[in-house]
Amino acid sequence: MIGSRRRGQPPPPWVVWEALTTPNRDPRRVWLIPHRGEVPPRVIEADRPHLVVWSSLWTNRPGYVIRFDLEPAGQGTSLRWTLLAPDEPAPEVVGGLRWRMNELINARLRYSFGQ
Numbered sequence: 362m363i364g365s366r367r368r369g370q371p372p373p374p375w376v377v378w379e380a381l382t383t384p385n386r387d388p389r390r391v392w393l394i395p396h397r398g399e400v401p402p403r404v405i406e407a408d409r410p411h412l413v414v415w416s417s418l419w420t421n422r423p424g425y426v427i428r429f430d431l432e433p434a435g436q437g438t439s440l441r442w443t444l445l446a447p448d449e450p451a452p453e454v455v456g457g458l459r460w461r462m463n464e465l466i467n468a469r470l471r472y473s474f475g476q
Contacts, residue, residue, distance in 0.1 A: 362443055362444065362445055362446075363444050363445070363446045363449070363450065363455050363458065363459075364442075364443070364444040364455065364458060364459040364462060365441060365442065365443040365444070366441065366442060366459075366462070366463060366466075366467065367439060367440065367441040368439075368440060368441075368466075368467045368471075369434055369437055369438065369439055369440070370437055370438040370439075370440045370470070370471055370474065371436075371437045371438075371471070371474045371475070372437060372438065372474050373410075373433065373436065373437065373438060374410040374411070374431040374432065374433055374438045375409065375410040376438075376474075377410075377431055377438045377440055377470075378407075378409055378410040378411075378413060378431055380392075380470060380473070380474075381404075381413040381415075381429055381470075382404050382407050382409075382413055384401070390473040390474075391473075392465070392469040392470050392472070392473040393465065393469070393470075394469075395418065396461075398419060398420050398421060399418045399419055399420065400417075400418065400419075400420055401418075402415035402416045402417065402418050402427065403415065403416040404416075405426070410431055411430065411431055411432070412428070412429065412430060412431070413428075413429040413431075414426060414427070414428050414429070415427040415428075415429075418461070419458075422446070422450075422458075424446070424447040424448075425444065425445065425446045425447075425458075426444075426445045426446075427442060427443070427444055427445070427462070428442070428443045428445060429441070429442055429443075429466075430443070440466065442462050442466050444458060444459070444462055
């Protein structure tokens with residue numbers, strides 16, 4: 362594990378689960394826009410509405426995996442992303458990967474729900 366963060370999302374787990382398993386399916390809520398060197402992830406494991414596992418976003422880090430654990434939290438969801446890697450990249454690389462995950466999940470996805 363090279364990074365993990367838990368944060369609340371406003372909708373219930375099943376809504377967040379659907380957003381993670383089929384990103385951008387609603388053209389009014391496009392939130393997953395790959396940067397240069399990134400590709401849309403594939404869902405490699407899913408258990409509705411508690412778990413989603415993505416393949417790597419990064420073309421130069423194909424062995425990386427992103428795990429999402431979802432739990433009910435009041436009317437919303439407690440969402441934890443965990444970045445799993447087969448190696449230990451340099452600290453500056455880790456920082457960039459963590460920043461990107463926070464941007465995607467704790468900003469873009471969250472804002473797509475109106476928060």
